[in-house]
Amino acid sequence: MISFIISLRENILIALRALAQNKMRAILTTLGIVIGVLTVVSVASIISGLNTGFASQISALGSNTLYVHKYPWIIQDDFFKYRNRPDITMKDAEYLKEHSRLAEAISAASGTFRDIKYRNNSLTGIGVSGVTMETEIIEGFSIADGRYFTQIEIDHNKASVVIGNEIKEKLFNHKNPLGERIKVGDFSYTVIGVMEKRGSLLGHNLDSEVYVPLGTIFKNFGFHRSIRILIKVPSPEMIEQVIDEIHFLMRVSRKLKPQEEDNFSINQQEMLTNMYKQLTNGLYTAAFGIGALSLIVGGIGIMNIMLVSVAERRKEIGIRKALGAKQRVITFQFIIESIIICSVGGIIAILLSFLMSLVIDKVTPFPSNVPIWSVLMGLGFSSLVGLFFGIYPARRAAKLDPIECLRYE
Amino acid sequence: MQTLINLKDIVKTYQIGTVEVQALRGVDILIHSNEYISIMGPSGSGKSTLMNIIGCLDTPTSGIYELEGELVHTMDDNKLAEVRNRKVGFVFQTFNLLPRATALHNVELPLIYSGISAAKRKVIAEDAIEKVGLTDRMHHRPSELSGGQRQRVAIARALVNNPSLILADEPTGNLDSTTGKEIMAIFDDLHNAGNTIILITHEKIVADHADRIVHILDGHIAEDIQVKNN
Numbered sequence: 310m311i312s313f314i315i316s317l318r319e320n321i322l323i324a325l326r327a328l329a330q331n332k333m334r335a336i337l338t339t340l341g342i343v344i345g346v347l348t349v350v351s352v353a354s355i356i357s358g359l360n361t362g363f364a365s366q367i368s369a370l371g372s373n374t375l376y377v378h379k380y381p382w383i384i385q386d387d388f389f390k391y392r393n394r395p396d397i398t399m400k401d402a403e404y405l406k407e408h409s410r411l412a413e414a415i416s417a418a419s420g421t422f423r424d425i426k427y428r429n430n431s432l433t434g435i436g437v438s439g440v441t442m443e444t445e446i447i448e449g450f451s452i453a454d455g456r457y458f459t460q461i462e463i464d465h466n467k468a469s470v471v472i473g474n475e476i477k478e479k480l481f482n483h484k485n486p487l488g489e490r491i492k493v494g495d496f497s498y499t500v501i502g503v504m505e506k507r508g509s510l511l512g513h514n515l516d517s518e519v520y521v522p523l524g525t526i527f528k529n530f531g532f533h534r535s536i537r538i539l540i541k542v543p544s545p546e547m548i549e550q551v552i553d554e555i556h557f558l559m560r561v562s563r564k565l566k567p568q569e570e571d572n573f574s575i576n577q578q579e580m581l582t583n584m585y586k587q588l589t590n591g592l593y594t595a596a597f598g599i600g601a602l603s604l605i606v607g608g609i610g611i612m613n614i615m616l617v618s619v620a621e622r623r624k625e626i627g628i629r630k631a632l633g634a635k636q637r638v639i640t641f642q643f644i645i646e647s648i649i650i651c652s653v654g655g656i657i658a659i660l661l662s663f664l665m666s667l668v669i670d671k672v673t674p675f676p677s678n679v680p681i682w683s684v685l686m687g688l689g690f691s692s693l694v695g696l697f698f699g700i701y702p703a704r705r706a707a708k709l710d711p712i713e714c715l716r717y718e
Numbered sequence: 719m720q721t722l723i724n725l726k727d728i729v730k731t732y733q734i735g736t737v738e739v740q741a742l743r744g745v746d747i748l749i750h751s752n753e754y755i756s757i758m759g760p761s762g763s764g765k766s767t768l769m770n771i772i773g774c775l776d777t778p779t780s781g782i783y784e785l786e787g788e789l790v791h792t793m794d795d796n797k798l799a800e801v802r803n804r805k806v807g808f809v810f811q812t813f814n815l816l817p818r819a820t821a822l823h824n825v826e827l828p829l830i831y832s833g834i835s836a837a838k839r840k841v842i843a844e845d846a847i848e849k850v851g852l853t854d855r856m857h858h859r860p861s862e863l864s865g866g867q868r869q870r871v872a873i874a875r876a877l878v879n880n881p882s883l884i885l886a887d888e889p890t891g892n893l894d895s896t897t898g899k900e901i902m903a904i905f906d907d908l909h910n911a912g913n914t915i916i917l918i919t920h921e922k923i924v925a926d927h928a929d930r931i932v933h934i935l936d937g938h939i940a941e942d943i944q945v946k947n948n
Contacts, residue, residue: 319830326818628814631775632875633803633831635796708795711775715814 317645324646327618328653338614339654341607342694345600346658346687347665350679352596354666356589358677363585367510372578373545374447375555377401377538381574383584394572395563396535401573404562405538411551414541416443417523421530423494425519427480435476436518437493439526439536447541455487455502458522462501466524470498474506475516493519496529548577604690607654608698615647615702619709626706627714636707643706647699648692655691659684721784722882722914723749723772728781730767730937741767742778743937749916751882754909756917756925759934766887768934769918773808773885774801786882803831807876811888813868815860821847821871822856828879846874850904866897873904883914890924902927 402417507515669677730742759765770776783790829839850870890898933941
């Protein structure tokens with residue numbers, strides 16, 4: 310064991326000395342390893358960054374909220390299958406509200422896009438959502454200025470509006486908007502509240518929206534519109550139960566016969582998360598594929614250069630053997646050297662991927678960070694490649710005839 | 719006197735292409751501890767082959783080689799390495815030092831392979847370098863040393879593991895005559911200090927340092943003369 314540690318230390322020194330002698334060659338040799346590790350680590354860091362971004366993007370959906378829609382969020386088969394479904398109606402929403410025992414809150418919502426205007430300032434294509442009292446609980450936003458709707462305003466389809474934070478900035482320019490009248494489409498509304506900043510949801514800016522009572526939407530912009538129903542689940546453990554209940558109630562509400570398929574969809578955040586995971590898993594698989602391929606190519610390069618190195622250093626091998634180096638000592642020496650070349654490649658790749666991650670973070674809108682497991686894996690795999698592809702050249706070195714080697718000049 | 723080397727009917731045959739070359743055709747030698755012996759012969763006589771066999775770098779095709787009671791001719795590659803490490807100190811014509819390592823590190827090499835710790839082997843190696851008078855040059859690389867100094871490093875390396883025999887192959891072949899004399903003086907001293915020395919040479923002037931001269935010709939021992947009585 311002692312002699313093993315001695316020879317490990319010696320061999321690392323020998324390897325470093327040999328590499329210092331041939332810096333350029335070592336770096337070129339290790340290029341395949343660098344590319345392989347760089348691919349895996351960069352993809353890992355990009356995905357890790359996307360994960361953070363995605364989580365914050367969909368958090369506004371709420372993990373405890375179910376959405377009853379005409380269409381599923383993720384359509385994997387034919388879109389036309391869903392087109393002929395009947396719209397979700399207020400009748401459905403009211404039926405759920407009346408009969409659901411498990412849901413914490415149920416709200417219907419509907420939306421449209423209109424131009425809005427305050428004096429000479431106008432904004433085009435702003436999302437106008439029709440909401441109910443429960444919307445505030447379900448979506449979990451808070452009011453920065455003023456107040457939310459009262460039950461009376463909702464029930465009587467008042468022309469009141471709660472505006473998003475950015476709308477306030479763009480339309481009112483630091484002026485107090487409360488009590489002012491703005492035009493939504495062709496209709497006049499009174500501003501009663503401003504929402505806190507909320508960020509965005511899947512690229513959709515939640516701060517650039519306005520909320521009006523649901524009934525007002527129908528009154529001003531037409532009754533024939535599909536609505537969506539939002540259901541707040543009391544706790545994450547109850548999601549499955551609530552889905553079952555809503556599913557059953559919706560079928561009853563729509564008088565579907567047992568053999569008939571659902572003509573509505575119950576959506577939830579998890580569906581998006583799952584799809585996202587599938588997507589990133591695909592990316593990981595591709596990256597690992599490319600990485601593995603580069604590592605193999607790199608490994609063959611390493612093996613090649615180690616064979617050259619063994620041939621060039623026949624004299625040295627002869628001297629070492631003459632002085633009593635056993636086969637396993639020589640084998641060990643060259644394997645260590647091969648592992649070190651590959652590890653150097655791994656380290657270069659990891660430094661590069663930190664740099665790349667920094668650039669991605671600064672230049673693109675995606676956050677990016679290098680996960681520690683990818684660093685460890687990169688180093689681990691590059692060393693393994695060094696070990697694996699170093700064995701053959703090292704065995705060859707060990708088996709050389711010392712007399713032949715000493716004769717070599 | 720203790721028997722160190724006992725070679726009996728050593729035959730070595732090489733296969734070169736389809737031709738079989740007999741380098742040694744039945745050699746018998748008995749060498750005792752603390753002998754000073756020269757093996758002489760023209761090139762092609764088989765003296766290099768004999769040296770390789772005595773030095774445990776090679777095994778005979780047939781015959782018996784006993785080194786301090788151990789049967790060398792039956793050993794495999796690894797066992798031979800171990801015997802070389804413990805029992806044989808080589809001095810080569812071309813010095814055969816590792817070019818990128820310092821004199822000290824070169825001398826340490828045999829100790830590394832016998833598994834001696836770094837601190838301990840530094841002391842032993844420095845001591846060996848002192849014996850050949852190179853203490854002030856021990857951190858230099860071979861390229862920074864003269865031929866004579868390189869050969870001194872090689873001798874220190876040969877001595878460092880306290881081998882049973884020192885095997886010198888044309889040790890002055892790459893040196894001028896003055897330096898050659900200095901190197902031979904070191905061998906004389908080593909012999910007087912109790913070491914067994916085998917010189918392989920074709921130079922009469924080198925061979926004459928020894929007490930016994932063995933002549934090889936065409937793979938046979940042609941002559942084996944005790945020239946001095948020690």
